[in-house]
């Protein structure tokens with residue numbers, strides 16, 4: 001899907017994703033001391049708004065202008081004075097992140113579904129964006145989800161198992177804090193199903 005297709009998808013629905021943050025994002029980021037974060041491909045901002053509520057100063061980018069407008073409206077409704085802590089921007093996640101190199105304590109890639117070359121560029125941009133000691137949090141549909149899990153894209157080339165994430169950061173200045181496949185229960189009309197997500201946390205080396 002390109003930016004236009006995402007615009008159309010967002011325009012067709014009031015809210016495409018949940019109001020709440022992703023459960024793994026909340027689990028990993030919840031205990032951290034708030035600082036400066038960049039959320040790349042932030043969509044409607046469910047994770048970015050939640051982080052701003054918790055004291056983070058967040059730059060949240062997406063290449064869908066419709067998603068970014070919606071994020072801005074949701075943030076205005078939910079954040080009150082804290083709205084100043086969130087900066088929504090239209091930007092391509094495969095390019096250098098706004099703010100410049102080493103500007104952030106944390107970069108988040110949550111369910112960014114791109115073919116390998118573009119996805120590696122986004123991962124490199126995320127690593128470049130964090131300061132030494134900062135974290136890159138990667139959450140997405142696992143490759144294994146296609147055969148063994150529920151929902152998500154049906155195109156294997158935009159799905160990543162943990163070893164594929166680690167391959168993609170080979171040679172980059174990061175250490176692995178955690179990496180694995182996690183189960184995410186999903187309520188459906190036919191009862192609860194389980195989606196398989198890849199969850200990787202990287203720490204930028206000094």
Ligand SMILES: C[S@@+](CC[C@H](N)C(=O)[O-])C[C@H]1O[C@@H](n2cnc3c(N)ncnc32)[C@H](O)[C@@H]1O
Pocket residue numbers: 003006017022040041042043044045046047061062063064067091092093094109110111112113114
């Ligand atoms: C599945 S949604 C996830 C949104 C959000 N991260 C979340 O977890 O709710 C994927 C998002 O990636 C965005 N996206 C895809 N490719 C992108 C790119 N190259 N640059 C910026 N955003 C991109 C889409 O517009 C869409 O909002």
